[in-house]
Amino acid sequence: MTAAPPRTGRPPAPARGPAGPVAGRALLGWAGLLGWAGLLSVVLAGSVLTAVTIGPADIAPGDVLGSLLHHLGFGPNPLTDLRDAIVWQSRAPRALTAAAVGAGLAMAGAAMQGLTRNPLADPYLLGVSAGASLGAVLVLVLGVAVLLPVAAFAGALVALGGTLALAGSSGRLTPTRTVLAGLAVAQACAAVTSFLIFWTATGDSYREILSWLLGSVAGAGWDTVTISVAALAIGGPVLLASSRTLDAFTFGEVAAASLGVHVARARVSIFVVVALLTGALVSVSGAIGFVGLIVPHAARLLVGGRHHRVLMVAAPAGAILLLWADTAARTVFEPRELPVGILTAALGAPVFAILLRRGPVGT
Amino acid sequence: MVRAPADWLQTSRLTFAAGERLIIDGVDCTVPAGTITGVLGPNGSGKSTLLRLVAGAADPDRGAILLSGADLRTMSRRDRARRLALVEQESAPDTPLDVLDVVLLGRIPHRSRWGPDSPSDVAIARASLDRVGAGDLAARALATLSGGERQRVHLAAALAQEPRLLLLDEPTNHLDIGAQLALLDLVRRLAESGVTVLMAMHDLNHALRACEHVVLLADGLVRAAGPAPDVLTPELVAEVYGVHAVIAEIGGQRVLVPTEPVSEVPLASPSP
Numbered sequence: 026m027t028a029a030p031p032r033t034g035r036p037p038a039p040a041r042g043p044a045g046p047v048a049g050r051a052l053l054g055w056a057g058l059l060g061w062a063g064l065l066s067v068v069l070a071g072s073v074l075t076a077v078t079i080g081p082a083d084i085a086p087g088d089v090l091g092s093l094l095h096h097l098g099f100g101p102n103p104l105t106d107l108r109d110a111i112v113w114q115s116r117a118p119r120a121l122t123a124a125a126v127g128a129g130l131a132m133a134g135a136a137m138q139g140l141t142r143n144p145l146a147d148p149y150l151l152g153v154s155a156g157a158s159l160g161a162v163l164v165l166v167l168g169v170a171v172l173l174p175v176a177a178f179a180g181a182l183v184a185l186g187g188t189l190a191l192a193g194s195s196g197r198l199t200p201t202r203t204v205l206a207g208l209a210v211a212q213a214c215a216a217v218t219s220f221l222i223f224w225t226a227t228g229d230s231y232r233e234i235l236s237w238l239l240g241s242v243a244g245a246g247w248d249t250v251t252i253s254v255a256a257l258a259i260g261g262p263v264l265l266a267s268s269r270t271l272d273a274f275t276f277g278e279v280a281a282a283s284l285g286v287h288v289a290r291a292r293v294s295i296f297v298v299v300a301l302l303t304g305a306l307v308s309v310s311g312a313i314g315f316v317g318l319i320v321p322h323a324a325r326l327l328v329g330g331r332h333h334r335v336l337m338v339a340a341p342a343g344a345i346l347l348l349w350a351d352t353a354a355r356t357v358f359e360p361r362e363l364p365v366g367i368l369t370a371a372l373g374a375p376v377f378a379i380l381l382r383r384g385p386v387g388t
Numbered sequence: 389m390v391r392a393p394a395d396w397l398q399t400s401r402l403t404f405a406a407g408e409r410l411i412i413d414g415v416d417c418t419v420p421a422g423t424i425t426g427v428l429g430p431n432g433s434g435k436s437t438l439l440r441l442v443a444g445a446a447d448p449d450r451g452a453i454l455l456s457g458a459d460l461r462t463m464s465r466r467d468r469a470r471r472l473a474l475v476e477q478e479s480a481p482d483t484p485l486d487v488l489d490v491v492l493l494g495r496i497p498h499r500s501r502w503g504p505d506s507p508s509d510v511a512i513a514r515a516s517l518d519r520v521g522a523g524d525l526a527a528r529a530l531a532t533l534s535g536g537e538r539q540r541v542h543l544a545a546a547l548a549q550e551p552r553l554l555l556l557d558e559p560t561n562h563l564d565i566g567a568q569l570a571l572l573d574l575v576r577r578l579a580e581s582g583v584t585v586l587m588a589m590h591d592l593n594h595a596l597r598a599c600e601h602v603v604l605l606a607d608g609l610v611r612a613a614g615p616a617p618d619v620l621t622p623e624l625v626a627e628v629y630g631v632h633a634v635i636a637e638i639g640g641q642r643v644l645v646p647t648e649p650v651s652e653v654p655l656a657s658p659s660p
Contacts (some may be wrong), residue, residue: 279474
C-alpha cells in the first residue's frame with residue numbers, strides 16, 4: 026500500500042469519535058506532559074530525601090524531614106549537631122548538586138542532539154565538557170582572578186566552536202565527523218588538563234585529575250548547589266523556550282529556514298546557551314559523561330520527539346539518574362568512593378553501542 | 389478553513405553563487421496565481437536552488453523575489469513561512485516522530501514559543517492530513533510508512549503552514565508509478581483549492597500531464613518558459629537535455645518519448 030486512492034467520490038472522512046483513530050504521543054497535551062514531568066519530579070523529590078538518608082551514618086528519613094522542618098523554623102531538631110552537619114553540610118548539598126547537574130546535562134544533550142540532528146551529540150562526546158574542565162583547571166592552576174564558572178563557560182564555548190569548525194571544515198556536518206571532531210577536541214583538552222594538574226599539584230593530584238576528567242560531585246557544598254541550580258534556572262527555561270526552534274530542525278536546516286527560522290542565529294544562540302549551561306555545571310562537577318546522551322533518548326521513547334516534551338521529561342529524569350549514580354558511587358565501594366563518571370560511563374557506553382548499531386548515524 | 393487567495397510569484401534578475409560557481413544566473417520567471425508551474429532542467433541546472441531561494445533557505449546575491457507584488461526580503465521570516473511552504477526531496481526518515489507530530493511541525497510559524505500544540509493547531513494538522521488523504525495515518529510512526537505515504541505526510545505538514553504558495557522539490561522522486569500519479573492528482577486538486585504550486589521535476593511527461601506552465605532551466609538560466617506544450621518541443625529537449633524525442637498523442641494526452649541521445653553530448657541521467 027503505497028498511497029491511498031484519490032478520495033473524490035468517497036464519503037467524507039469519518040468523524041473522529043471514540044472509534045476513530047487516535048494519535049498516541051502526538052496528542053500528549055499539557056495534562057499528559059505535566060503528568061510525566063510531575064511524576065518524575067515527585068520521584069526526584071523522594072530520591073533526594075532517600076539519598077540523604079543513605080550512607081555510613083544511619084539517619085532515618087523521618088529525622089531528615091524533622092530536621093528540614095526545624096531548619097525551616099518548625100519544631101525541634103531530632104538530629105544531633107554532628108548528624109545535622111552530615112545531612113546539611115555534606116549529603117544534602119551533594120544530592121542537590123548531583124540532581125541539578127544531571128538535569129542540566131540532560132537538557133544540554135537533548136538540545137545538542139536536536140540542533141545537530143545527531144543522535145550521538147552530547148556535551149561530553151562533543152568535547153564541550155572537556156573544554157569546560159580545561160577552562161576551570163586553567164583558572165585554578167594559574168590563579169587568574171576570573172570566576173570558575175565563567176572560565177569553564179569560555180572553555181566550553183571554545184571547545185564547541187573547535188569541534189564544529191573541525192567537523193564542518195570539509196563540507197557537511199555529518200554525525201560521524203562531528204563525533205570524531207569531538208573526540209579529538211576532548212582528548213586534546215583532557216591531555217592539557219591532566220598535564221596542568223600533574224605539573225602543579227602535589228600529593229592528591231591523581232584524584233584531582235580523575236575528578237575533572239571523569240567527573241565527581243564529592244566536593245559539593247552549598248556554593249556548588251548555588252552555581253548549578255542557578256545555571257539550570259537560567260539555561261533550562263531558555264532551552265525550553267527554544268523547543269519550537271529545535272523542532273524546526275527535525276528535517277534539517279533547509280526545512281528549518283522554510284519554517285521561518287533564522288538558521289545561523291538560532292544555531293549560535295542555542296549553542297551558546299548549551300555552552301553556558303555545560304560550563305557552569307562542569308565547573309562544579311568536572312566532565313560527567315553520557316548523562317546528556319542517554320537521558321534524552323529515554324525521554325523520546327517515553328513522550329516522542331517533540332522538544333518541549335523531551336526537555337521537560339529529560340530534566341527530572343537526568344536529575345534522578347545522576348543522583349542515584351552518585352549515591353551508588355559514594356556508598357557501594359565504601360569506604361572507597363568512585364568518581365561518578367565511571368558509573369555513568371558504564372551505563373552510557375552500552376547505550377552508545379546500541380545507537381551506533383541502530384544505524385542512522387552513518388554518513 | 390478560510391483561506392486567502394493564492395499568491396503569484398515573480399523573480400527578477402535572481403542570481404545566486406555557491407563559492408565561485410554561479411548556480412542561478414539572472415532568472416526571471418513568473419508563476420501565475422492558482423496554477424501549477426513546473427521547473428524543469430537537467431541535473432545541476434539550478435531547480436532545487438531556485439526553490440530554496442524562494443523559500444528563504446538561501447539568500448540571493450542579487451535580484452528580487454516578489455510574492456503578489458511584495459518583496460520577500462521586506463517580509464519577516466515568520467511571515468514568509470506563513471505564506472509559502474517547501475517540501476524538500478525526501479531524506480532518510482531517521483526521526484522518532486509520529487505522523488501527527490510531523491504535520492504539527494508545519495504549525496511552527498503560527499504557534500507561540502511555549503508549551504504544547506493548541507487545539508486549533510491540532511485541528512488544522514488533522515485537516516491537512518485529511519486533505520492529502522492520509523487522515524488514518526495520524527498515529528503511525530513516520531519511519532513505518534511507505535515512500536508514497538511519507539511524501540503525503542510531508543505535503544500535509546506543508547499545508548499545515550496554510551501557504552498560498554507551495555514549493556515542491558521533485559515530489560514524485562522514489563515513488564512507484566501508481567504513487568506518482570496519485571501524488572500529481574493530489575497536487576492538481578490542491579491547486580484547484582487555491583494554492584499556487586511551483587514544482588521542480590525531472591519527468592517531462594509528468595510536466596505535460598500536471599503543469600499549466602513550465603520554466604525550463606539550463607545552467608542557471610531560463611532557456612524557455614510558457615505553457616508546457618509550447619516549451620517541451622523536440623528541438624528544446626534536444627538542446628537542453630541532449631536527447632532526441634518525439635511527441636505523440638495517446639488518449640488525448642500529449643506524451644514525449646525519448647529516442648536516442650544527441651551525439652557528443654553526455655547523457656543527463658533521469659534521476660539523481
